[in-house]
Amino acid sequence: MLHLDNMTAGSRAILDQLSIELPSWAFGNSGTRFRVFGTAGTPRTPFEKIADAAQVHKMTGVTPWVSLHIPWDMVDDFSELRAFAESEGVELGTINSNVFQDEDYKLGSLCNPDPKVREKAIAHHIACIDIMRQTGSRDLKIWLADGTNYPGQDSIRARQDRLAESLQRIYNELDEDQRLVLEYKFFEPAFYHTDVPDWGTALVHCVDLGERAKVVLDTGHHAPGTNIEFIVAQLLRRGRLGAFDFNSRFYADDDLIVGAADPFQLFRIVWEIVSGGGFDPAAEVNFMLDQCHNLEEKIPGEILSATNVQEAVAKALLIDPEELAAAQCSDDVLAGNRVLMDAFSTDVRPLLEEWREERGLPARPYEAFQESGYLDKIRSERTGGTAMSWGA
Ligand code: AOS
Ligand code: ZN
Ligand code: ZN
Numbered sequence: 001m002l003h004l005d006n007m008t009a010g011s012r013a014i015l016d017q018l019s020i021e022l023p024s025w026a027f028g029n030s031g032t033r034f035r036v037f038g039t040a041g042t043p044r045t046p047f048e049k050i051a052d053a054a055q056v057h058k059m060t061g062v063t064p065w066v067s068l069h070i071p072w073d074m075v076d077d078f079s080e081l082r083a084f085a086e087s088e089g090v091e092l093g094t095i096n097s098n099v100f101q102d103e104d105y106k107l108g109s110l111c112n113p114d115p116k117v118r119e120k121a122i123a124h125h126i127a128c129i130d131i132m133r134q135t136g137s138r139d140l141k142i143w144l145a146d147g148t149n150y151p152g153q154d155s156i157r158a159r160q161d162r163l164a165e166s167l168q169r170i171y172n173e174l175d176e177d178q179r180l181v182l183e184y185k186f187f188e189p190a191f192y193h194t195d196v197p198d199w200g201t202a203l204v205h206c207v208d209l210g211e212r213a214k215v216v217l218d219t220g221h222h223a224p225g226t227n228i229e230f231i232v233a234q235l236l237r238r239g240r241l242g243a244f245d246f247n248s249r250f251y252a253d254d255d256l257i258v259g260a261a262d263p264f265q266l267f268r269i270v271w272e273i274v275s276g277g278g279f280d281p282a283a284e285v286n287f288m289l290d291q292c293h294n295l296e297e298k299i300p301g302e303i304l305s306a307t308n309v310q311e312a313v314a315k316a317l318l319i320d321p322e323e324l325a326a327a328q329c330s331d332d333v334l335a336g337n338r339v340l341m342d343a344f345s346t347d348v349r350p351l352l353e354e355w356r357e358e359r360g361l362p363a364r365p366y367e368a369f370q371e372s373g374y375l376d377k378i379r380s381e382r383t384g385g386t387a388m389s390w391g392a
Contacts (some may be wrong), residue, residue: 002318002351004358011317014279015355018313020246021065021093021288021304024073025297030255030390033133039297042387046073047084048378049388051269054088055374059365060306065093067288068135072098072388078134092135094181094243094286097128100145100189103236108146110166111159111195115316118166123171132178138298141175141216143183147190147197149263150352159195164208166350173210180207181242181286183216186223188253199231206240218290219269220253221245228265229272236276236283238363245290246309255292257301259308266308267344271316279313292390297375302324303365307352314348 004012027049028036043049050066052303057063066085075081078092085092099109099121111123130141146163148154164379171180184202187194196202199215206213213237235241248254248261259266272278278285287309293301321337327335353363362368 002348004351007317014274014317015310015314017281018062018310019065019287020063020309021067021286022053022056022302022306023067023069023290024049024053025069025390026289026291026302028072028388028390031294036389037295038128038387038389041219041375041382042298042389044385044387045095045383046081046383046388048244049073050081050085050090051088052299052378053302054085055369055372056089056302056306056342057090059303059362059369060310061359061361061370062310063207063289063302063306064090066090067094067096067141067178068092068131068137069096070124070131071100079129084343092137093138094141094288095128095137096136096141096143097125097131099124101209105145107154108195109144109161110142111144111146111162113154113158118162120275122166122169126173129170129173129175129178130168133175138177139179139181139268140170141181141183143185143216143218143305144196145189147194148192149190149191152302153192156193160201163195163206167205167209167213171213174212179214179242179284180206180209181214181216183218183221183245185218185221185253199235203235203240204255205236215240216243216245217241217243218247218253219258219266220249220255220256220290222249229268232269232272232278233276236273236285239283241278241283241285243286243288245288246305247289255290257291257293257296257308258289258305259312260304263308263312266312267315268340270309270312271340271343272315272317273302274316275321299375300369302368303369307365311348314352315346318343318346318348345389 027043029036053066053224082092104117113116166293182202184196184198186197202215246258248258250261289305324339327339356363
């Protein structure tokens with residue numbers, strides 16, 4: 001039987017320090033281009049999104065941060081939002097810029113052929129940096145919808161040059177304790193070419209920008225079959241893995257609950273983070289979720305996501321690095337694989353129940369939340385107003 005007492009001090013520290021940032025947009029309604037199904041009690045303001053996010057932390061104890069998207073989470077006074085978050089037991093985290101929902105951005109934002117549009121997009125990022133000063137956020141996260149749909153529509157190379165110049169202007173505005181984290185995605189909404197399609201392109205731009213520019217790895221942003229753990233290993237060894245957007249996919253950028261589609265892939269990724277020192281606070285990797293709950297209730301969806309990541313981490317921590325290294329030096333090509341599979345096949349849920357009970361948290365967060373009555377409360381209290389949704 002596994003017990004916390006049997007863990008090494010190093011493994012125990014990783015488990016204790018694990019923190020996962022929640023995306024504010026996960027608490028709003030979302031869907032596909034075919035239909036958005038609303039839920040009763042959905043937040044109508046950024047304050048209500050924070051209140052819901054705080055429930056996830058109260059139940060799991062591993063989600064103390066909430067990431068904001070600007071302008072979706074625009075408020076008159078960010079110090080008021082910050083104080084509210086703190087009163088709810090959470091803190092404001094990464095600021096995500098939004099330069100994809102304005103008519104002007106039809107042909108792109110930071111790569112747009114029109115200098116006036118590029119200036120507008122740069123100005124939005126500078127406004128986001130100012131918000132970061134008020135929220136106390138460290139990271140400015142940039143994901144761009146820029147790209148083209150047709151060969152010849154624009155110059156791929158000129159767009160890279162515009163991107164480099166725009167990013168440098170933004171980077172130069174950051175304070176010393178702030179970072180720029182750049183997210184890549186190989187397709188959508190552009191389908192011929194995307195301006196930041198892969199980790200190599202993101203890394204090249206980050207290296208040019210400076211030490212405080214890092215790459216964001218969204219697990220849903222790769223072609224099928226991509227070995228994501230390899231990318232994790234490479235970015236960690238170069239000190240350029242800035243953040244994760246965890247989610248699951250069956251097809252493309254599905255944004256489903258992390259660990260739902262392929263828990264083994266999540267385990268492999270997490271093991272690469274463990275073995276590469278990515279959970280060491282000094283590595284400064286921000287572990288975030290980027291998910292939408294189209295059919296399921298949002299708060300339970302986020303609770304399951306947090307506990308799925310925590311389970312994958314606990315399993316990866318069962319791997320004895322010395323045993324694995326010895327196996328990898330043997331002539332048996334399957335020896336190392338057996339070490340990994342033994343860890344993956346172990347049920348760590350009782351261990352995590354023990355961890356939660358030690359902290360006065362519910363042993364089973366998902367069930368505890370369902371029994372808490374919070375959903376009934378928000379369903380009856382949040383009447384009138386307009387429910388927030390992904391993108392508004
Ligand atoms: C888009 O596909 C990216 O995953 C971004 O992280 C995006 O800003 C986020 O999904 C919010 O919708
Ligand atoms: Zn993302
Ligand atoms: Zn995405």
